[in-house]
Amino acid sequence: MEVVQVLRMNGGLGETSxxxxxxxxxxxxLMTKPITEEAITQVYRSVDAIANRFCIAELGCSSGPNSLVVAAELINVVHQLSRSHDRQLPEFQILLNDLPGNDFNSIFHSLLPKFRAQLNQEMGSKSTPCFVYGVPGSFYGRLFAANSLHFVHSSYSLMWLSKVPEGVEKWNKEEIYIGSRSPAPAINAYYSQFRQDFRTFLRCRLEEVVEQWC
Ligand SMILES: C[S@@+](CC[C@H](N)C(=O)[O-])C[C@H]1O[C@@H](n2cnc3c(N)ncnc32)[C@H](O)[C@@H]1O
Structure with a gap:
């Protein structure tokens, strides 16, 4: 069976979720927050007038408080920038992607209402529409329409490869991971699969991010 069909984090909100x-x-x-904020600020400044729609994709969102935390932060930054540049706040589209087995129900059922409440509290009367969608599928393929995304974020997810590196079981004593004492051919097999996957990931996003920023 393909790995994309079986891999998932533990769903729900229980003790082992x-x-x-x-x-x-x-x-x-949190550690990468300054980099993310700087990136969205550059995107915001690089366009004369951000379209009245601002589209953010969170890839490998999983299901939990982290799923929406970056989107909330990015909206906050755009909100502040719009105020200081005296520009109209755009409408937001948040596209949450993960593999099909991910517990999207928990996100929409339990986490989204909190996200919306927080947003309303922070923005007050300046609140703007924010549409949140689930996009099940592998980020090692096309997920979104061409030329549609303004900002793509992914954390702690790209080390998940699209498949078990070829031949790895031969060198790795049937371990399913590599460590500092793994034999060199096993490490190289993982590295080469990562290079291949990452290239595919970037090629797909190149199609999807609006042309201005490619
Ligand atoms: C360790 S979790 C990180 C979740 C979240 N980004 C965070 O920082 O808490 C990795 C997530 O990446 C997802 N993932 C792994 N491979 C993926 C793929 N090819 N396409 C989409 N999501 C993937 C997993 O299902 C999992 O939910």
Whole structure:
């Protein structure tokens, strides 16, 4: 069976769910926050008038508080920039992607209402429409229409390869991971699969990001 059909984080909101066991991942998002904010600021400044629609994709969103945390932060930054540049706040589209087995129901059922409440609180009367969609599928293929995304974010997800590297079981004593003591051919097999996957990922996003920023 294809890995995209079986891989998923533990759904729901229980004790063993990803939602309750993703603090390390949250830390990484916090550590990279200045880079993300700088990137969205550059995107905002690089266009004369951002279209009245601003489209953000979160790839490998999983299901938990991290799924929407970056989108909330990005909206906040665009909100502040719009105010300081005296520009109209655009409408937002948030596209949440993960593999089909991901627990999208928990996101829309439990997490989205909190996200909306927080947004309304922060924006007050300046609130703007924010449309959130689930996009199940592998980010190693096309997910979105050509020329449609303004900003793509992904954290702690691209180390998941599209498939088990070829021949790895031969060198890796049937381990399903590599470590510092793994034999060189096993490490090279993972590395080469990563290069191939990452190239595919970038090619797909190149089609999808609006032309101005390619
Ligand atoms: C460790 S979680 C990180 C989740 C979230 N970004 C965070 O920082 O908490 C990795 C996520 O990537 C997703 N993922 C892995 N391979 C993927 C693929 N090819 N396409 C889309 N999502 C993928 C997994 O299903 C999982 O939900």
């Amino acid at each position: 990803y939602a309750n066991n993703s603090l390390v991942h949250r830390k990484v998002i």
